[in-house]
Amino acid sequence: MTEKKSFWHTIPGVITGAATIITALLGLIPLLNSGPDGDRQPAESASGTPTASGTSTAANRGSSGSATDSVPEALISPANVNFGRVGAGKTETQTVTVESSGSEYLVIEEAAISGRTEVFSAEADDCLDETGIEPGSQCEITVTFRPTSPGSYAGILEIRHSAKGSPERVALNGEGALLEL
Numbered sequence: 001m002t003e004k005k006s007f008w009h010t011i012p013g014v015i016t017g018a019a020t021i022i023t024a025l026l027g028l029i030p031l032l033n034s035g036p037d038g039d040r041q042p043a044e045s046a047s048g049t050p051t052a053s054g055t056s057t058a059a060n061r062g063s064s065g066s067a068t069d070s071v072p073e074a075l076i077s078p079a080n081v082n083f084g085r086v087g088a089g090k091t092e093t094q095t096v097t098v099e100s101s102g103s104e105y106l107v108i109e110e111a112a113i114s115g116r117t118e119v120f121s122a123e124a125d126d127c128l129d130e131t132g133i134e135p136g137s138q139c140e141i142t143v144t145f146r147p148t149s150p151g152s153y154a155g156i157l158e159i160r161h162s163a164k165g166s167p168e169r170v171a172l173n174g175e176g177a178l179l180e181l
Contacts, residue, residue: 072132073102074163076170081157083145083174090147090179095140096157096170098127105132107162111141113172115155119147120172122157132162147176 077097086092100106111124120143127139143157157170 070104071102072100072104072106072135072161072163074106074159074161074165074168075099075101076159076168078170080171080173081143083172085175085177086145086147087179088147088149088176092145092174094143094145096143096159097138097140098133098159098161099138100133100135102163103135105134105162107132108139109160109162109166111157111159113143113155114158115172116153117155119153119174119176120145120155120157143170143172145172145174147174150176150178152176 075098077099081094081096083092083094098106098108107130108124108127111122111127113120113122122141122143124139124141127133127141129139133139141157141159145153147153153172153174153176155172157172158167159170160167
């Protein structure tokens, strides 16, 4: 007859197994930090010195001479566009500026309206250059609001680009007003 073992007798085996798996995973870390030829590339801290653990203490340091210099960055302004009151059937335009603030060309893949597409539209031809926006340069997206009747309208300008944080969204709103004769 076999002896019944309680759950508590299996815990040491579970702990030993988990420790073995964790040790194996930790052994893979040097491989993940290796360069293309297998040579270890120590990660750098925000000051540019290697860290003891081999992990980076700064994910993105911008254009200060870091390992992430080859990443484009985008600054989009304003974050919200309010057209105010516009007579029904009339047109109002405003611009949204996209600036390439990184050290690489920023490619704008798409600028599209979601929400009330019958009253909001976007023209981004200057931004949609295949080579991208040169670092330190900017382009403008023209957003148009043409209310069809009195009332409040809201939409979103969604900008897809090659930088981190894509897509970015700009809130759009406006109010359609009665035309006065």
